[in-house]
Amino acid sequence: MIKRTIYFGNPAYLSLSNAQMIVRLPEVEKSDDLSPAFKKEATASFPIEDLGIVVLDHKQITITQALLEVLMENNTVVMTCNQSHLPTGLLLPLSGNTIQNERYRDQLDASEPLKKQLWAQTTAQKIRHQAYVLKSEGMEYNYLTPLYKNIKSGDIDNCEATAAAYYWGHLFPAIPEFRRFREGISPNNYLNYGYALLRATMARSIVGAGLLPTLGIHHHNRYNAFCLADDLMEPYRPYIDLLVLNLLKTRNPCEELTKADKAYFLQIPTIDVMIDGERSPLMNATVRTAVSLVKCFSGEAKKLLYPEL
Numbered sequence: 001m002i003k004r005t006i007y008f009g010n011p012a013y014l015s016l017s018n019a020q021m022i023v024r025l026p027e028v029e030k031s032d033d034l035s036p037a038f039k040k041e042a043t044a045s046f047p048i049e050d051l052g053i054v055v056l057d058h059k060q061i062t063i064t065q066a067l068l069e070v071l072m073e074n075n076t077v078v079m080t081c082n083q084s085h086l087p088t089g090l091l092l093p094l095s096g097n098t099i100q101n102e103r104y105r106d107q108l109d110a111s112e113p114l115k116k117q118l119w120a121q122t123t124a125q126k127i128r129h130q131a132y133v134l135k136s137e138g139m140e141y142n143y144l145t146p147l148y149k150n151i152k153s154g155d156i157d158n159c160e161a162t163a164a165a166y167y168w169g170h171l172f173p174a175i176p177e178f179r180r181f182r183e184g185i186s187p188n189n190y191l192n193y194g195y196a197l198l199r200a201t202m203a204r205s206i207v208g209a210g211l212l213p214t215l216g217i218h219h220h221n222r223y224n225a226f227c228l229a230d231d232l233m234e235p236y237r238p239y240i241d242l243l244v245l246n247l248l249k250t251r252n253p254c255e256e257l258t259k260a261d262k263a264y265f266l267q268i269p270t271i272d273v274m275i276d277g278e279r280s281p282l283m284n285a286t287v288r289t290a291v292s293l294v295k296c297f298s299g300e301a302k303k304l305l306y307p308e309l
Contacts, residue, residue, distance in 0.1 A: 002281050003052025003076075005197070005266045009085075009259055011060035016067040020045040026060070048074050052269060052283060053200050057081040057262075075208050077200045085257065086189070087196035090226065092207050100210035106297040107211055115217040116154030118296060118304055122218070122234050123155045124148045125306045127163040129238035132309040137245060139170050171241065175253070186253035187244055190265075193257055194240035195233075197268045202236070202286045203229040209290035217293075232289055235306045239271060239282065273307035282307075 006021075008014070013024040023044040048070050056063070056079065063078075068091070071078055078091040127148035134141035143166050147159040168180040178185065182192055203226050206213045216227030224230065247264060254261075269283035276288070285307050292305035 002270055003283060004046070004050050005053040005055065005269055006046060006051060007055040007057065007262060007266055008061055009057045009262070011058055012062070014061065014063040014067055016048075016064060016070055017045075019048050019070070021048060021051065021054075021067060021071075048076070051076045052204065053077045053079060053197070055079045055081065055087070055197075055266075057085055059083075075204060077204045079196070079200050085262075086192055087200070090200055090203055092203055092213065103210035103294055103297070104212055106294070107215055110217075110297050113153070114296065117302075118293070119218040119231070120151045120153050120155055121304050122231060122306070123160045124151045125235035126237065127151075127159065129235055129309045130163060130167045130241075133238045133241050133245070134167065134170060136242070137171075139173070171245075172248075186255050187248060189255065189257060190244045190247065190253065190261070191240065193262065194243060194265050194268060195237060197265055198233050198236055198240055198282075199226060199229050201269050201283055202233040202290075205283070205286040205290040206232065208287065209294050211290065211294065211297075232286070232293065232304075236282070236286070238309060239273065239307075240268065243268070243271075274309075275307040276305055280307075 008023075011026050013022075013026060015022045015024075023046070051071065051074065054071065054076060068078065072091070072093040075093055079087050080089040080091075082088040125148075127144050131141040131144040131148065134144070144163050147163045151157070151159050164180070168178070172178045172187070175185075175187075178187075180191070181188060203213050206228055211228060213226045213228050214224075216231045219227035219230045221227060243265065247261070270281045272279050273282050273285045274280075275285045280288070288305050289307075292301060292303070295301035296304060
């Protein structure tokens with residue numbers, strides 16, 4: 001079953017009742033112009049088992065400890081946003097799998113040669129997808145072909161960076177001054193928002209597979225609690241790039257995302273992708289990618305399973 005992504009951008013009271021997330025709106029409850037019957041009907045509920053990601057994007061949101069506890073038991077990601085309305089924090093369960101101790105040991109014992117091979121596979125698929133994005137937009141992409149076809153173990157030639165410089169230099173021809181920086185000009189903010197939701201989706205799948213999201217196969221920033229999510233999401237990033245490109249075909253980029261923009265990006269976990277010859281929602285694909293990594297760590301497989309653009 002596809003898990004839902006719920007976004008809250010207004011003041012709200014979030015609580016738990018009968019395995020349901022109860023949503024009450026204080027602006028409605030405090031109004032003297034509305035009838036008690038209307039106020040009662042304005043309360044919404046969502047089955048906990050249906051929730052995959054909950055996005056909190058307002059300073060006046062109250063959430064109970066009881067609800068947080070059950071959300072963690074359901075492996076639901078709770079994402080918080082900053083004053084700029086960009087995702088800034090993730091809350092994930094510590095225990096997401098019944099045999100995670102065994103999987104932690106396999107992950108911790110993984111050899112450097114194995115991790116370098118897995119990173120080469122990851123980088124090759126990312127660059128292959130970047131080439132597809134450029135091709136689908138009628139742009140020159142052949143420069144990227146030898147890069148993803150000739151990546152060595154650990155990407156010692158830094159093909160990923162070479163490809164990124166070319167890719168971002170050509171992706172938005174109508175914005176010649178564009179550079180890919182988190183704090184850069186729009187549409188960097190669109191990319192940031194989409195990548196944050198993708199990161200949450202991947203982190204959820206990693207925890208569900210019984211792996212440590214902090215311990216990456218390539219990323220190793222000491223201040224990053226989601227290095228493994230940042231690794232495995234790399235080949236998925238071009239899906240977000242396509243969403244941004246499609247959005248900008250209907251409007252000019254703005255420095256602040258509208259509610260409509262955020263609603264548009266909430267489709268990320270449910271967009272269709274092809275993985276292992278089958279069509280699947282992206283959220284399910286990230287689960288299969290995480291499980292394939294478990295098999296690589298345990299010695300059951302040698303290749304990561306990624307979607308194909």
